[in-house]
Amino acid sequence: xxxxxxxxxxxxxxLPMAQNLVRAGHAVTGFDLxxxxxxxxxxxxGLVSDDQAAAIQAADIVITMLPASRHVLGxxxxxxxxxxxxxxxxxxxxxxxxxxxxxxxxxxxxEEKGMPMLDAPVSGGTAGATNGTLTFMVGGEESALAAARxxxxxxxxxxxxxxxxGCGQTVKICNNMLLGILMxxxxxxxRLGVANGLDAKVVSDVMAKSSGRNWxxxxxxxxxxxxxxxxxxxxxxxGFGVDLMLKDLGLAMESAEASGASIPLGALARTLYDMHSKxxxxxxxxxxxxxxxxxxx
Ligand code: NAD
Numbered sequence: 001x002x003x004x005x006x007x008x009x010x011x012x013x014x015l016p017m018a019q020n021l022v023r024a025g026h027a028v029t030g031f032d033l034x035x036x037x038x039x040x041x042x043x044x045x046g047l048v049s050d051d052q053a054a055a056i057q058a059a060d061i062v063i064t065m066l067p068a069s070r071h072v073l074g075x076x077x078x079x080x081x082x083x084x085x086x087x088x089x090x091x092x093x094x095x096x097x098x099x100x101x102x103x104x105x106x107x108x109x110x111e112e113k114g115m116p117m118l119d120a121p122v123s124g125g126t127a128g129a130t131n132g133t134l135t136f137m138v139g140g141e142e143s144a145l146a147a148a149r150x151x152x153x154x155x156x157x158x159x160x161x162x163x164x165x166g167c168g169q170t171v172k173i174c175n176n177m178l179l180g181i182l183m184x185x186x187x188x189x190x191r192l193g194v195a196n197g198l199d200a201k202v203v204s205d206v207m208a209k210s211s212g213r214n215w216x217x218x219x220x221x222x223x224x225x226x227x228x229x230x231x232x233x234x235x236x237x238x239g240f241g242v243d244l245m246l247k248d249l250g251l252a253m254e255s256a257e258a259s260g261a262s263i264p265l266g267a268l269a270r271t272l273y274d275m276h277s278k279x280x281x282x283x284x285x286x287x288x289x290x291x292x293x294x295x296x297x
Pocket of ligand 1: 008009010011012013014031032033034037065066067068071075095096097098122123124125126239240241244
């Protein structure tokens with residue numbers, strides 16, 4: 001059955017996710033602040049409209065994939081926000097990575113309006129978004145997840161219910177802190193091998209079959225020339241930006257402060273991505289942290 005879906009935020013992740021919903025036969029109307037992204041969506045068969053309020057009012061499901069907490073709060077709350085425009089009963093799914101607190105704030109406001117809402121951040125990168133193999137980490141009511149499942153299954157292959165509102169974001173923040181740390185560790189290890197005369201591919205292949213094995217090494221290798229179809233092989237373009245990783249490590253710091261958890265490696269990783277961003281690399285894929293070590297200490 002075709003569902004009437006509004007998808008807001010057609011960036012690196014949102015565009016391929018929305019395109020998969022279109023390919024599955026749903027009527028998806030896409031919105032983004034960037035006209036070029038909207039055009040790309042239309043070129044692939046997506047619906048576009050000049051009237052976002054009317055599209056939201058007619059929607060069965062509204063999905064958002066926006067950069068950070070402030071964009072999500074801005075999109076949902078206020079007089080012109082999604083909650084003011086959607087009909088009661090409309091299913092709301094925010095797939096952005098934002099703070100647990102912001103997710104709960106929007107979730108509470110949605111509940112007051114009679115709209116079931118899930119925080120459903122994702123893992124799997126742009127390749128996962130393109131191939132429909134994302135992992136969804138979901139917070140919210142079981143009944144809302146049951147209603148969302150057919151749609152999430154088109155965009156992803158693993159769907160985890162982490163708990164109530166905001167819990168999807170908490171587990172996503174834990175995951176991305178680990179990812180940020182692993183990318184730095186993988187970069188250091190490959191560079192150590194190369195500095196000692198080894199070929200980067202040899203070091204990577206051996207470690208990928210040894211105990212240093214991890215996703216940043218096997219699927220998303222940060223050293224140019226080792227793997228095909230990864231950001232490192234195309235000048236660190238596309239993928240997951242340094243500034244988005246920096247945002248996620250900031251969320252980890254906030255969560256640690258709020259809970260009293262100790263995250264010394266997360267804090268160090270944040271400092272290194274911050275240095276890298278300030279050196280002008282904020283828009284590059286986060287695997288470009290490999291290059292930070294080009295800078296003499
Ligand atoms: P992106 O910056 O490429 O895309 C965000 C899009 O949102 C942009 O096109 C922007 O124009 C649009 N936008 C911002 N405000 C808007 C508004 N009010 N209305 C309509 N459009 C608006 O970011 P991305 O890489 O697609 O990431 C999106 C989210 O997914 C982030 O929270 C990120 O942390 C998370 N994420 C990204 C990846 C990845 O690999 N890129 C992986 C997992 C999770």
